[in-house]
Amino acid sequence: MAQQKLRLLYVGLLSVGALCLYFSMAPYKEEPFVFKKTYGTFLQLPDIDCRQDPPFLVLLVTSSHMQASARTAIRKTWGREWTVSGRQVRTFFLLGTTGNQEQTNAVAQESYEHGDIIQKNFKDVYFNLTLKTMMGLEWVHHFCPQAAFVMKTDSDMFVNVHYLTELLLKKNRTTRFFTGFLKLNEYPIRRKFNKWFVSKYEYPWDKYPPFCSGTGYVFSSDVASQVYDVSESVPFIKLEDVFVGLCLAKLRIRPEELHSQQTFFPEGLRFSTCRFKKIVACHFVTPKELLTYWHVLETSQEDCPEV
Ligand SMILES: *[C@@H]1O[C@H](CO)[C@@H](O)[C@H](O)[C@H]1NC(C)=O
Ligand SMILES: *[C@@H]1O[C@H](CO)[C@@H](O)[C@H](O)[C@H]1NC(C)=O
Secondary structure: OHHHHHHHHHHHHHHHHHHHHHHHHHHHHOOOOOOOOOOOOEEEOOOOOOOOOOOOEEEEEEOOOOOHHHHHHHHHOOOOOEEEOOEEEEEEEEEEEOOOHHHHHHHHHHHHHHOOEEEEEEEOOHHHHHHHHHHHHHHHHHHOOOOOEEEEEEOOEEEOHHHHHHHHHHHOOOOOOEEEEEEOOOOOEOOOOOOOEOOOOOOOOOOOOOEEEEEEEEEEHHHHHHHHHHHHHOOOOOOHHHHHHHHHHHHOOOOEOOOOOOOEEOOOOOOOHHHHHOOOEEEOOOHHHHHHHHHHHHHOOOOOOOO
16 A cells, blocks of 8 residues: 555656656747748838939838837938938838738838838737848848948937938948947846746857847948848847847957947937937937927027037
């Protein structure tokens, strides 16, 4: 009798052990996602002929179907068509697809009206940002290699197009240039319930390569083609800025500072006229704040100290 109980206990322990092993291994069983350059087909293309009229700077803004008001605010402010010192600046929005027919129609209508939407057929969810970014780079590679520079940024950003243009001209770099808010010593987050959790299966190494915060980075347009070219041979990771960093590492392109002063603010920055005249990008700006800041900047007569 006692022996039988012991045997039962053994069997029980063994089963628990096997289950534990099974669940600890489970994440390793998912199929690896292999990125394909030609993933999806273009559904919307923006209204521009880069061969005829090459822009100096193209701003690619990751956006979603729900962010129509952010796009409206951006079109009225930094995303307007600009000519800065005789150089053309254009802004386009990057979108995927949703199952919602109403939203799908609204985006098609918006694209028809504004001609500023780049869209491919992949599911528009946060963790498809890498696909969205790569779509932007693919678009530059195929349709607009004539642009001098490209900026990839988000919908909740303030971008100072004039200052950025000024700094790019001053920097006088034309190829293999990549800049933004530098992240040179970042480590994968291994805590399971963190939004940015990355499993050892997805990324087995202990450190990320140098990259720039995805809130806003700028590069010479040749980098778009080069990153696009190596993208299939780099391990896929859902964090788009890290993925681009992996591509850059493979290309031996090192992210650099744009200016001696800090100009990219991924953690946000309190608004002041003089401050915002001398920055390139600031995160956490609502559409309403953006419109207000813009109005203040455009109408201000304030003399700002030279920095
Ligand atoms: C990303 O998009 C693809 C293609 O639509 C889809 O199969 C995949 O499930 C999406 N990823 C996530 C995390 O939902
Ligand atoms: C920019 O760099 C080129 C060479 O790379 C040089 O010939 C030119 O003078 C530079 N222009 C300015 C404004 O510094």
